[in-house]
Amino acid sequence: MRFTALVFSFFTAAVPAMAQDRICDDLWFTRNAVFAEAGYCFDSALGQSVFGSECSTKSPELSNEQKALLTRVKAREAEWECKVSTGNRRLAIEMLPLRMALEDMPVMQGFESSCFGWKGAPKALRRGHHAQAARIGTIEPGDGFLTSYELEEGWEFLVIYRDEAVAAMGWADFSTDEWDCEGYAG
Structure with missing residues (x-):
């Protein structure tokens, strides 16, 4: 049950701000992955660092499914009062390539x-x-x-x-x- 101890120690040691940063980074990634998939050209350091510079537009056309996903993500970001600094170059996301x-x-x-x-x-x-x-x-x-x-x-x-x-x-x-x-x- 070492996994139990690992999870327990992580959550008991984690401060609310650290958990909120992880949640907000994850939501930021999901929201912006939708735009990257649609060919969006990112201006921010974080967007370029995570998604690269291969792009085709500043005004991507999104499907209804993508729009619905964005609505859900934005609601969660508002719920957690997310403010991800796009001047950063890294996100707290495990196995980002996957x-x-x-x-x-x-x-x-x-x-x-x-x-x-x-x-x-x-x-x-x-x-x-x-x-x-x-x-x-x-x-x-x-x-x-x-x-x-x-x-x-x-x-x-x-x-x-x-x-x-x-x-x-x-x-x-x-x-x-x-x-x-x-x-x-x-």
Whole structure:
């Protein structure tokens, strides 16, 4: 149960400002990943550092789905009173290259739930919240995982811990089954 101790020590040592910074960085990334996907040219140091300079427009056309996602993200940013400094060049996001490769961006809630010691069969992690999305990882027996993201029609975005380190992340389908864990928190 070293994972339990790791999670407990992280959350008890974390000050509210640190947690808020992590949440706000995550929401900023999700919001701006939508614009980057649409070809937006970033002026800020942070936008250029995270998304690069390959772009095509300052006025991207967004789909209705992208607009709906932006509305949800902006509501969460307002809820957490987010103010990310775009003069920075880094975000507090784990496995950023993998997050950038996602097909469907997760929306962080800020309230975490965790599983200690997955007891189920290996379960696929996918780039998006549908069965046709590419597989990018697996939840293995004994793994721990955290989620602090909004559910998407039974799909959960999970961060997987193995040997006390982040090992994978992605969307897992829990629409027809429950978490099967040695212990839970949150």
